Amino acid sequence: MHRKSRNFMAPRTREKSGKQPTINDVAALAGVSKKTVSRVINRSEFITDKTRQAVEQAIKMLGFVPNPQARALAFRRNFLIALLHDNPNAQTVLNFQQGVLDAIKDSDLALLVRPVDRGSDRLLDDVRTFLEKQRPIGALLLPPISENDDLAALCEELGVRYVRVGSAPLDDVRHCVSSNDREVVAEAVGKLVELGHRRIGFVRGPVGFRSAAEREKGFHEALAAAGLPLPDELFAPGNYRYTAGIDAGEALLSLAEPPTAIFCSNDEMAAGVMSVAHGKGIAVPADLSIIGFDDSPTATHIWPALSTVRWPIREMGIRAARALVPDFLDINTRSADEESHVLPSTFVERQSVAARR
Amino acid sequence: MHRKSRNFMAPRTREKSGKQPTINDVAALAGVSKKTVSRVINRSEFITDKTRQAVEQAIKMLGFVPNPQARALAFRRNFLIALLHDNPNAQTVLNFQQGVLDAIKDSDLALLVRPVDRGSDRLLDDVRTFLEKQRPIGALLLPPISENDDLAALCEELGVRYVRVGSAPLDDVRHCVSSNDREVVAEAVGKLVELGHRRIGFVRGPVGFRSAAEREKGFHEALAAAGLPLPDELFAPGNYRYTAGIDAGEALLSLAEPPTAIFCSNDEMAAGVMSVAHGKGIAVPADLSIIGFDDSPTATHIWPALSTVRWPIREMGIRAARALVPDFLDINTRSADEESHVLPSTFVERQSVAARR
DNA sequence: CCTCTAAGAGACACCGGTGTCAAAAGCAAG
DNA sequence: CTTGCTTTTGACACCGGTGTCTCTTAGAGG
Incomplete structure (x- = not known):
């Protein structure tokens, strides 16, 4: 000592x-x-x-800026927004972060970034300590931890506002900003069907993730609408990582009757599937169409460029911030309430999809 | 009003x-x-x-945690580290950020992330306002803005500690954490020469970036050491973006006598060059070897996987934090001073390089 | 013109720590 | 047991704002 x-x-x-x-x-x-x-x-x-x-004139003359520390002490609240995330996709986190910063640019607020460890059994204690110490005005929860109800309850208990970001609306819409992933996946897979594909593979996201479940629901809907079967062999497990894409590609493409198109629950896995196809001499998109999800930088960096679903993540950052702290952003609370909290994802067509031949 | x-x-x-x-x-x-x-x-x-x-016993019994806002007010200093960045590579920023968080995990400090706009003519004013308002203990400057001497001077003036992160040591070593990029590029290019390549293309980084200059120096050194010429036609301009890689690939691969290997100043541009090669039916690595720089996720997501230089960015985050606030991390100041501030980059060999045939 | 009321402004304590400086305590030497 | 010094501790002001309550003042009504 x-x-x-x-x-x-x-x-x-x-x-x-x-x-x-x-x-x-x-x-x-x-x-x-x-x-x-x-x-x-x-x-x-x-x-x-x-x-x-x-x-106001005196303030202007002196260039006075209130001391945030003093205000924080008196208000018992720091003029900060905390961004809690454990999303493995750096680009997603940073885009969202950028959206939040866009929204709070001209306000008194600052952004505190806090990665958390979903696996840790001290997760809740960690977050509690963090929130009690930093006392932010509010917290933004990025998926997948946004799906943790205990965290939301904790925010509630500590009087910290919160907004959960997700792939589908949660219980209380006011605390949630999301995108319509399911519909757009259905739309994208519908395109594959229109192009003549009948055997379409699906690479799953990790078990227990809402985002993964939504994407799979969209896939089911599209095939059901087209009256196509959903044989188990065309579903491969995955965890959103590149290596899972490799494994899924190996499995699906060595089937006796391989699929002519594969929908992957994210871009990284799509890149993995594409690598396998290249290695096996399967031409993309001529012999195999591939669709991903996220529109990450990878989508355009691989060859051929990947058709994918763009998640309006930056816009969601803006919207989430506006929903969280309308009063600090000079937004009419009424109009903020009226803003939709479900933002549209879009299907981005590039070069990895073609008609079945 | x-x-x-x-x-x-x-x-x-x-x-x-x-x-x-x-x-x-x-x-x-x-x-x-x-x-x-x-x-x-x-x-x-x-x-x-x-x-x-x-x-201490009383503290433990009550579970007392000092109120950071009150301390900040009394100390006239917030117990925060600010991370100032304008690096377009999200993965880089997030990895560095993660390193910093690793380092400060068990301390009282928190991390405030602040993207800045290098282009803005109000850059200095923005940062000044930010630092005066938030009063962090110290600031970490990520490249490329870490190369801005005015910012360092500003930190100095405001009594904010700072550490600049770069690709080569700057003036004052105590304020700088860097990697030995030049040497490693020379090593990587040396490998190409050993594999029989004689015409090696180079895709530049943006003009005026120190990182770009260091990488090019390493390239020059390697070729000079091998006694090879450096014809202008083998140098293509670039800006670290994928599209620049496309342009560079088009230019270099349509030369009368195209290069048999290309060194790209970062992975994104390497991905662009590789796309062009695929499009032209040039086999990688059989007909064309490609090397990138960064070891970004893209490097492993493209096919074939890219040989590249890995920048120890997370480790640099840890080191930078330790150099910035050794006294908060219970690090003996002497030993902190003795830690090297130049970390080794490494050449990662994957599948995009082969002997000239 | 006076009274009553409510909007507007001020005095002062307080948020929860730290800096300063003087007082108290500890200890060796006389 | 004092004295004289150094080491520890405490009292009180202060950091720069906000909350509460009181006092002032302006305008409406009689």
């Missing part, structure tokens, strides 16, 4: 020159009390326009 | 049940003053073991 004292105590000497103006300076300049300035900052209703203008 | 007062004022009612213990509770229980508790928390040297133990 008895460790050396930390040296961050030292550099306090830099306090020499330009300190930032405080609320007291503003109050003095405007000739009002600091509480009045506080009212202006927080847009209280009980202020005459005259007073408000005087204060 | 005169907007409706924000409704975040309202949910103050939740203060009903279990409030968290404060430093006063601890002081009362331990029978000391709050300042003494503060000293224990901050590991002051001037405390007897007896007092310390009493306080």
Whole structure:
């Protein structure tokens, strides 16, 4: 024990020159009390326009910016949005993050990013500690942990607003932003059917994931609508990873009667299937059509470019932020409530799909 | 003006049940003053073991966690690390981020992520406002903005520690974590030469990027060492994007005497070159060897899997965090200073390289 | 013109920690 | 047992805002 004292105590000497103006300076300049300035900052209703203008002018003159730490202490709430995620797809996380940042750009809020470990049995404790310490205004939950009801309950308990992002609406729509994956998968698979494909393989996502279930539902719907059978042999397990795509490709393409098209629950696995096809000399798309899901960078980086479903993830970030903190973004709460919380995914056609020959 | 007062004022009612213990509770229980508790928390040297133990026991009994907002106010410093980035490669950013989080996992610190816009002429003002508002302990600068000297100067001015991440050491080694890209590129290109390649193309990174310059230097060195010429026609411009790889591939592969190998300054562009080769019926690696840089997910998702240079980005995140805040991570400052700030990149051989035939 | 009422502004305590400086305690030497 | 010094501890102000309650003031009504 008895460790050396930390040296961050030292550099306090830099306090020499330009300190930032405080609320007291503003109050003095405007000739009002600091509480009045506080009212202006927080847009209280009980202020005459005259007073408000005087204060605003003083604020502008001094270039005053309220100290977020002091506000956080007094409000017992940090002006932060926490982004909780355990999504393995970096691009997804970053796109969403970018959307959130777009939305809060001109606000007082900042974004705190917090990866969590879904597997850990201390997950809930970790998150609780995090939320109690950081006290963010709200939390955004990205899939797959957004599907964890305990987390939502925890936010509720701690008085932290939250919005869950998912592939389909959850119980309480106000706390949820999602996309219509199922419909779009059905649409994409419908295209395959139109192109004459009759034996269509499906590479599953991980068991227990809502996103995976939704995508599979869409697949079922499309085939059912076309009156096509769903033989077990055409379904391969998967976990959203490239290697699972390899395994699935090996399995499906060595069937006695291999599929002429394969729908993969995400792009990475589609890339894996495509590699196997290349290795076996199966031409894509001439002999095998492949569709993925996510429209990740991989989709355009592989050859031929992958037809896939684009998840409006950045837009969902914007929408989620707006739903979470409309009052900080100067959004009319009524109109925020009216905004749809289900955003459209779209089927992006590239070069990996062709008519069955 | 005169907007409706924000409704975040309202949910103050939740203060009903279990409030968290404060430093006063601890002081009362331990029978000391709050300042003494503060000293224990901050590991002051001037405390007897007896007092310390009493306080620590009280802290443990109450499950006391110091309120970060209050500390931030008193310290005039938030216990945060800011990650400033404008790197277009999501995987890179997220891996680095993960490394930083690994490093600070058991500390009091949290991570604030801040994408910035390199192009913006308000860049410096934006960052200044951000740093003045959030007052992080330190900032980590990811390339390419880590190459901006003005930003480093700004951190210096504001008393914010900083560490710049780069592809080669910058002026002040203490503020820099980097990898030895040049050497490893030279090694990789050396392998091509050993395999009999004599005409080797090079796809450049964006002009003015240090990382791009380092990679090109390594390329030059390798060819110079082998006594090979460097004809202009074998150099194609690029900007680290897939489409630039397409253009470069078109240009290089339609030369009267096309190269038998191409080194691309990053994986995305390598994927582009490979697409062009596929399109032209040029077999990879039999007729054309390709090497990339980054070891991004793309490298393994394309077919054939790309030989590339792996940048130890996550490890660099850990190292950068340790260099930035050794005192918060219970790292002996001396040993931290002795840690090397240049980490080894490695050449990863996959299936996109073969002997010239 | 005076009174009553409600909107608007201010005084002061407080959020939960840390800095400063003086007082108390510990200890060796006289 | 004092004295004189150093090491530990505590009292109190302060960081920069907000909550509460009171006082002031302006406008409506008598």
